[in-house]
Amino acid sequence: METVMESRASIELFKAGQGPWLDTISRRLLKSGQLKEWIEEDGLLGVTSNPSIFQQAITQGEGYEQDIRKMLARGASTLEIYDSLTIADIRETCNLFLPVFEGTRREHGFVSLEVLPCLAANTEATIREAQRLFSAVHCPNLMIKVPATPAGILAVEELIALGINVNVTLIFSQANYREVARAYIAGLTRFVAKGGDPANVHSVASVFVSRIDTEIDKQLDLKLAGERDRVKRMALEELKGKAAIANTKLIYQDFKEIFSSDEFRLLRDRGAFVQKVLWGSTSVKNPSYPDLVYVENLVGHDSVNTLPQATWEALLDHGEIRANSIEENIDESRDIVSRLKKFGIDIHEVCEKLQRDGVKAFVVAFETLMSVIEKKRFENLKRAGAVKTTYAFPEKTQKAIEVAIRDFEKKDLHARWLAKDPTLWTNDPAHHKVILNRLGWVEIAEKVTGKLYELDLLQEKIASEKVRDIVLLGMGGSSLAAEVMASILKKPSHRSPSAAKPRFHLLDTTDPLSISRVNDVIRYDKTIFIVGSKSGSTIETRSQYQFFFHAVKRFYRGDEAKAASRFVIVTDEGSPFAQMGKAMNLAGLFLNPSDIGGRYSALSLFGLVPAASLGMDVRKVLKDAQRALSNMRASRDLKKNRGIYLGIVLGILALQGKDKLTFLTSPSLASFADWAEQLIAESTGKEGKGITPVVGEPFLGLEKYGSNRVFVLLRQKGENEKGWADRSRALKAKGFPVIDCLWDDGINVGGEFLVWEIATSIAGVVLRINPFDEPNVKESKDITGRILQKIQKKKALPKPAMSLKASSARLSTVEKNLLGKFFGKLKPNGYLSLLAYIDRTVASKKDLQAIQRLLAAALRVPALSGFGPRYLHSIGQLYKGGPRNGSFIEFYVRDTKDLKIPGECYGFSQLKTAQAMGDYLATSNKGLPVLVVDLGRDPNRGLRTFRSKLEAYLKSAG
Numbered sequence: 001m002e003t004v005m006e007s008r009a010s011i012e013l014f015k016a017g018q019g020p021w022l023d024t025i026s027r028r029l030l031k032s033g034q035l036k037e038w039i040e041e042d043g044l045l046g047v048t049s050n051p052s053i054f055q056q057a058i059t060q061g062e063g064y065e066q067d068i069r070k071m072l073a074r075g076a077s078t079l080e081i082y083d084s085l086t087i088a089d090i091r092e093t094c095n096l097f098l099p100v101f102e103g104t105r106r107e108h109g110f111v112s113l114e115v116l117p118c119l120a121a122n123t124e125a126t127i128r129e130a131q132r133l134f135s136a137v138h139c140p141n142l143m144i145k146v147p148a149t150p151a152g153i154l155a156v157e158e159l160i161a162l163g164i165n166v167n168v169t170l171i172f173s174q175a176n177y178r179e180v181a182r183a184y185i186a187g188l189t190r191f192v193a194k195g196g197d198p199a200n201v202h203s204v205a206s207v208f209v210s211r212i213d214t215e216i217d218k219q220l221d222l223k224l225a226g227e228r229d230r231v232k233r234m235a236l237e238e239l240k241g242k243a244a245i246a247n248t249k250l251i252y253q254d255f256k257e258i259f260s261s262d263e264f265r266l267l268r269d270r271g272a273f274v275q276k277v278l279w280g281s282t283s284v285k286n287p288s289y290p291d292l293v294y295v296e297n298l299v300g301h302d303s304v305n306t307l308p309q310a311t312w313e314a315l316l317d318h319g320e321i322r323a324n325s326i327e328e329n330i331d332e333s334r335d336i337v338s339r340l341k342k343f344g345i346d347i348h349e350v351c352e353k354l355q356r357d358g359v360k361a362f363v364v365a366f367e368t369l370m371s372v373i374e375k376k377r378f379e380n381l382k383r384a385g386a387v388k389t390t391y392a393f394p395e396k397t398q399k400a401i402e403v404a405i406r407d408f409e410k411k412d413l414h415a416r417w418l419a420k421d422p423t424l425w426t427n428d429p430a431h432h433k434v435i436l437n438r439l440g441w442v443e444i445a446e447k448v449t450g451k452l453y454e455l456d457l458l459q460e461k462i463a464s465e466k467v468r469d470i471v472l473l474g475m476g477g478s479s480l481a482a483e484v485m486a487s488i489l490k491k492p493s494h495r496s497p498s499a500a501k502p503r504f505h506l507l508d509t510t511d512p513l514s515i516s517r518v519n520d521v522i523r524y525d526k527t528i529f530i531v532g533s534k535s536g537s538t539i540e541t542r543s544q545y546q547f548f549f550h551a552v553k554r555f556y557r558g559d560e561a562k563a564a565s566r567f568v569i570v571t572d573e574g575s576p577f578a579q580m581g582k583a584m585n586l587a588g589l590f591l592n593p594s595d596i597g598g599r600y601s602a603l604s605l606f607g608l609v610p611a612a613s614l615g616m617d618v619r620k621v622l623k624d625a626q627r628a629l630s631n632m633r634a635s636r637d638l639k640k641n642r643g644i645y646l647g648i649v650l651g652i653l654a655l656q657g658k659d660k661l662t663f664l665t666s667p668s669l670a671s672f673a674d675w676a677e678q679l680i681a682e683s684t685g686k687e688g689k690g691i692t693p694v695v696g697e698p699f700l701g702l703e704k705y706g707s708n709r710v711f712v713l714l715r716q717k718g719e720n721e722k723g724w725a726d727r728s729r730a731l732k733a734k735g736f737p738v739i740d741c742l743w744d745d746g747i748n749v750g751g752e753f754l755v756w757e758i759a760t761s762i763a764g765v766v767l768r769i770n771p772f773d774e775p776n777v778k779e780s781k782d783i784t785g786r787i788l789q790k791i792q793k794k795k796a797l798p799k800p801a802m803s804l805k806a807s808s809a810r811l812s813t814v815e816k817n818l819l820g821k822f823f824g825k826l827k828p829n830g831y832l833s834l835l836a837y838i839d840r841t842v843a844s845k846k847d848l849q850a851i852q853r854l855l856a857a858a859l860r861v862p863a864l865s866g867f868g869p870r871y872l873h874s875i876g877q878l879y880k881g882g883p884r885n886g887s888f889i890e891f892y893v894r895d896t897k898d899l900k901i902p903g904e905c906y907g908f909s910q911l912k913t914a915q916a917m918g919d920y921l922a923t924s925n926k927g928l929p930v931l932v933v934d935l936g937r938d939p940n941r942g943l944r945t946f947r948s949k950l951e952a953y954l955k956s957a958g
Contacts, residue, residue, distance in 0.1 A: 009319030010043045010312075016323040017301030019108045020315065021046035023280065023308045026057035027064060030092055042316055045100055045108035047093055048167065048206070048280070048306045050145065051117050051366035054086055059372045068373060072380055075497070078373050079453045086113065087136050094139035101141040107273065108304075110202065112167040113137065114145035117362040118454055121582040121589060124561070126155040127162075134164050143167040143202065147359055148176050150583070153183045160187025160203060163196055169206040169280070170358045173351030177251045177277075180205045181258045184275040188267055198272035204304055207251055208281040209294045211354050212244040212347070217286065219345050239340060241289055245297050246333035247347055252277060252300055252326050259302075278304040283311045292319055300326035367450025374449040374619075381623050385717075385744030387752060389642060391649065392728075392738045400652050404766065405638045405645075413765070414636050414644065424765050431770050438772035440595030441757060445603050445625035445750070451590070452619065455612035458568065458588050462528060462613055463500040469522045470613045471505045473544040474532030474606070476682075476873025477598030478570070479508045480675045481607030481753065482532075482614075487671040488746040489616045499615030502528075508870045510540050510915060512899045512908040513839040515547065524555045528587055530568045530610050534598050536575025539781070540869060543901045543911060545577075550902040561585050570609050597772055598873075599679045602753040624750035632758060643755045646739070647762020650710075653737055654684075654691045654767060658710050659883070660831065660862045662694040664727070665714040670696070672714060672749065676756055678874025683760045683771035685878025691763065692831055692878060694862040698853040699727070702734050704860055708829055713740045776881035776922075780872055784918035792905045797917055800932040801924065807936055809948035811956075818931075819953045822887070823859065825929040830885030832861055833875075837868040837892045837916040838939035847943035854947060858954045869915045880922055888923055888930045891946075892916050893939040 010020045022038070025047050029035045038044040058064045064085055071081045093111045101109025115129040130144040143165040146152045152168070159166050160183070168180045184203050192198050217240050224236050258264065259274045268274070282294040282305055290296075291314045295305055299321055307315060322328075337347050393401065416424055420439045422432040440447075462470075472479055486504045489495075505518045529548055533541040545567075553563040561584075568588040571577040581589040592605045601607060603625050608618045628642070635641035638648065650661065661680065663673035677693040684690045694709075711731050715724050731738050743752070764771030790797060802822055804815050811819075826832060832855055838844055848865050856863035866875060868890075879886055898909035906914075924930045935942025 008042055009315050009321055012321040013299065013305070013315070013319070014043055014045065016299045016321055017303065018299050019045040019276075019304045020312070021048055021110075021278070021304050021306040022312055023048050023306040024053050025049045025089060025093060025111075026053075027089060028057075030089060030096075031063060035093070036096055038312075039096060039100060044312075045104065046097060046110045046304065046306070048112040048145070048278075049086075049090070050114050050169070051362045051369065054082075055365040055369035058085060058369055068376060072377055077453075077456050078370055078377065079456060081373055082369070082453075083136070087133075090142065091137050091139060094137065094141050097141055098139075106141075106199070106202065109141045110143045110165065110167075110204075111139075111141060112143045112145045114169065114362070117147075117359065117366045120147045120149045120359045120363075121151050122585050123151040123154045123158075124565070124585045126152060127158050130155065130159050130164060130166070131162070143204065145169045145206075147362075148180050148355065149359065151585075153179050156180065156203075157183040157187040157190075160184055160201055161190035161194075163191055163201055165202045167204050167206055167278070170355050171205055171207045172212065172247075172354045172358075173348050174247070174251055174254055175348060176351065176355065177205060177207060178254055178258065181255065181275060185258075185264055185267065188272055192267065192270060192272075198267055198270055202273055203275040204278040205255075205275050206278045206280045206306070207248060208354070208358065209244045209248050209279050209298070210281045210283060210285050211358070212247055212350065213241055213289075214285045215350050215354060216243040216340065216345060216347070217241065219350075220343075223343060235339070236343065239336065239343070241286065241293075242336045243340060243347055244294065246336040247351070248279060248298055249326055249330060249333045250337070252303070253330060255302075274302050276302050276304050278306055280306050282306070283308040296320060296322060296325060297328075298326050299323060369450075370453050371450040374452055378449070378619065378623055378626070381619060383620070383623050383627060384747040386627070387744065387748050387755075388742045389646070390740045392732045392740075393649075394735055394737065397653060397656060397658070397737060400656065401649060404648050404652055408648065409638060413762075414638065414641065417644070417762070418633060425770050426768070431773070435770060435772050437595050438597045438600070440593045441597070441600035441604065443629065444593070444596060445622045445629055445754065447593075448604060448608065449622065451605065454588065454590065455608060455618060458609070459496060459499050459612055459615065461587060462502065463498065465526075467500060467502050467526055467528050469505060469527040470502045470530060470610065471507060471518060471522065471527060471548070472530045472532060472610050473507050473541050473548070474530075475508050475538055475540050475870070476678055477601050478532035478534060478538075478541070478606050479506055479610075480678055480874070481602035482506070482610035484602075484671045484675045485607065485611040485616055485621065485749060486614055488668060488749050489611070489621075490668075491746065494617060494620070494746055495615050496612075496617045501615050502613070504614055507544055508540070508873075509840060509867070510543065510869055510908045510912040511837070511839050512895055512897055512912070515544070515899055515908060516897065517839070519548075519551070524552045524566060527566060528568060528613060529566055530570065530613060531577065532570045532606050532610070533575070533577055534572050534592070534601070534606070536571045536577035539784070539911070543904070543908065546902045546904070547899060547908075568609065568613070570605050599682050600757050600772075602675065602757070603750065607753075620747045621750035624747050625754045628751035628754040632754075643758025644762050646755065647759035648766060649739065650680075650691060650759060651763040651766020653710050654689075654763070657829065658708055658737060659690070660692050660694055660706070660708045661710050661712060662697065662705075662862065663712045663714060664699060666716045666719045668716055668719070668746070669714045669743065672752065675753075679756060679760050680763075681875040681878035681882070682774055682777075684763055684767060684769060685875075685882030686773070686775055687769055687881065688883060689767050689769055690878045690882030692862065692864075692882065693875070694831070694864055696849060696852065696865055697856055697863055698849060700853070700857050702730060704857050705734075705736065706828070706860060706862075709862070710737045711739070713738065714743070715741070716743050716746070774877045777872070777877055779880060780876065780915070780919045780922040783921050784914045787914040787917050788906060788911065791910050791914060798921060800920060800930065802930065803932040803934065804949075805934040805936070806942040806946040806949065807934075809945050811949045811952040815949060816953055816956060819950070820957070822929055822931045826859060826861060826887045827885045828861070830861060830887060832856075832859065832863050833879065833886055833888050834863065834865040835868055835871060835888055835890045835919070836865070836939070836943075837890070837912055838935065839893075840867045840870070843940050844943065847940050847947070851943065851947050851950065854950060854954070868919065869912065872915065872919060876919065879928075880926060884926065884928060886928055888928065889933060890916060890920055890930055891933045891935050891939070891943070893935045893942065894937050896937050
């Protein structure tokens, strides 16, 4: 048998100085005895694994199903299940290779297990995870795989210094390889300086090979397609399939130089092993290339080739080993790199791209695996009862709805919506691209499940660190959904087991008093700040982040790493916050899909990260949303399709002039109406069209309501059911359209987020507008920027055409005339909106609502209210782009204090002033009436004083 074994190509490879490892692992290979046979019969010397390998093994069954079911029944978390499966397999594999490890005097026999791919940009978290895995497996021949990202390389040095074996993976370029080798030597030097034996620490540098040819061949093909010169075409053709081997050979030359240096010789003399170079990704991607091209041409001393199973079997079958083949044609390899550059292909840039792509690919593979486990978990979750929605309409409206449904069924609305057909909304090709890039929210309740393990990790961190406060910094859709869930999900059944219960503070403001109030009650070392911004450039969120990061950094005496550990960022890939976050050791960096607009992001990471941080069981929320999505897909009958039918109803009512959508809610569901306001207003308020949500207006006498009202009742089962029944009956008797939504449980928030998102998009179809853009939002932002410049230069600001001071309750003649002029511009089919740039407190909301009730009842028009700049990111689009029938009262306060924004020439008070003035100008420039009210230094006293003036005016006006 020994003679047979010695004749194998795998043995010849080992004799030539290169160890053959296997680049796959599965329970089937372990249980069948195949892996053991390859070790004993064919000289297999090690195994590598990665997220993609485990994803393929576990999702394809491979003997894992029964264990997964058992652990789910015990209540294990998704990561605990993954850990249990992988650690068990890795430990068993390590034991199989232990004789190899000992027989090769610890040069081979290693098995690799990778850290979580989501940690690629976080050094400290990578170190902690590597230590945990090394301790959990507890085998001397385990290697922890760490990606060679900037953060990963820092972790590698630290792990080697701690005596942990490391496989540094996803290396492509020469420059990146040299950084890895230096990190190994630096870490080993530190380990020896602490008295460690360097012979006990091992590492390999995994250089990926074939992917380079795949990418460069693709670029060469593009150049060939446009090249007509025969000589140049020949030169391009000659370069195909050459780059990967050339790059690998040059890296091997770097390896020899580094590990023959005097610096490493000192370590070697003390027993240190070289950090072997490992050639990974050595299967052939182009079937026209020889199947062992990346094996037979890369044989060298002190190296490893980790082979996918098919490549390993090909090696055993017909491999021909040339010793030191990697030393052949080195000058030609340099020439290949040079010739590529002359054609505009920089191999180093290609390598950097491939590393980024590799990190993403591992993340995707891991999330796919997590989704498979989560799907099994979701099957065991008990779901809440469904929301019951009933409708009552005047006969004319009912007939119009029925006609619309028949028409939409003929136009195949259901199938076209599911297919994301942009022509549903517009025939303008310019809008199609925007629409297609804004529909990721449709399936997000299913797609996001692969990331839930990251939320579990964040919950664990918050609980273990005894975090007392969660501060959410964000505006509009990036924050409102979290506020909704925080106010609705309060039952013990809504919470994750063993999750912490921190206090919640939402800062969607630039008011210095609001920011100070939060700053005064938190301890930085017991607080997590969540920064939510889709674009990463929102001025409010950016300013809040600058303020708090500077304060936390000062608290930690300038230690940026410690300051960063108190922050979580949720943003889109490629945003300024994403780029910054990747360079920091944050408590969490969550990159949301970029094809989801802010107001449709409730069920995305923007809503889920804060909710999970507060201890909520987001899986139950998502399960309810998945039920709504299933209903949407299955219900081709538009009358039974909740989202589509509601959207048609809202659109038809608006076309009939019934466009004042008035929400009456149970106290526990009031925040959902706030969220629906921004969704509906920002989506439909454009091109002079729109549905105007009326939220927070107290219930008035029925005679106070105009015929343009539609009522939405949002109520919880068991809450004052008789009172709601009486109110509903009275509204119907008066002929008002009524949409009555009875929630079974707070968990219904998940499904209702999606139902109202679907309905809003369908209302856009009816109204023939694009519900996914916001064409007028930029106006206020641009004007705000110009005003900030004026403030910094101490230039005079524009004076409002209509303004008064709320310094005295007495109504002067001038004020009476001014109010008469302002209210005289109010249109019968219009609305009035109260916009307060003040501290948003229970008291200020109560005072503002009192004015809202007074005006709505007296003027018999809908009265809206909102706090600035919060409303700019919700209903502000409708005010400027919707029907021109609004009148506005803008309140501002003379701030008694300001807070400097680090890095800027202005403070929060100045920023808020600029925003208020910017919105005033953007609104008044459209010819809409705006009354500006100076509340003085005390906003609550000012509001009450202004109410007294209004009461006097209304009394005098009869």
